[in-house]
Amino acid sequence: MSLQLAWSNEQSEYEINDSLITLLESALQKAGEAEGVIDGEVALTFVNDEQIHELNRDYRGIDRPTDVLSFAMNDSLDDELAIVYELEGGAEMEELPDVLGDIIISVSRAKLQSEEFGHSLEREIGFLFVHGFLHLLGYDHQDKASEDEMMGKQEAVLVQVGLIR
Template sequence: MSLQLVWSNEQNDFEISESLISLLETILQKAGEAEGILEGEVDLMFVDDEQIHVLNREYRGIDRPTDVLSFSMVESLDEELDIVYEVEDESELAEITDVLGDIIISIPTAKRQSEEYGHSIERELGFLFVHGFLHLLGYDHQDKESEAEMMSKQEAVLAQVGLTR
């Protein structure tokens, strides 16, 4: 198995092109190489502000839309519920455990942010995607040091694919 991107589109505000998906697949490979992650699956969903607002409220207790959410299958946090898988065949369990997690991106928020920052929607989506991927691996930005580390990693990956500011 290699590092795979599985995606779905649950919004109608922006057309998700094959070239965008190809770019995100390249970003995933570069970010994975940088972190030593060469196998696994990342599930990406594009949604609207209403959908991400519901998820943000339900899972984070924050009652507003956000740009990106990540739900890691790698981390094991005390407050997370244990997930019990019922499988008939042990090979099915191997497929389940290869999932690194889910990344959910709000297209309307990404569009607004790209305009605010004065760069392309592709750069903003690339930034949000690699940001979400790093969260799947356990990175966070709760203080200035960890935020600087994440920002540096994000910008390094984006530079490799030509998405500089």
């Protein structure tokens, strides 16, 4: 098994191309290596401001759009049985990947922010993706020290994949 990205696009304002997905897969691998996470799956969904506004309101009680949301699936127990499925033909069994969680990115918000910060949309989406991944692992930015730690980790990954300002 390995660290995997499963993605979907539920917005139509901006094209999500293969090169962006390849870049995000690379960022996922680098962030995973840095954090010692080598197995699992991250689900990424691209949405618009209206969709993320609804999710932010319904799940966080904040009635406005945001740029990225993360929903961690880290409530598993060590004693849980491994989930397996049977491949066609019935002879081989494989373990399903451990789902780390979901990351939802508002592409329209990312586009606006990329213009405000003067860098590419790819860089902004990469930043939001790595930010969301770190949230899945339990990182937060409620105070200056934790924010500085998170920002340092994000920037290190982005530099490794060529997403500099």
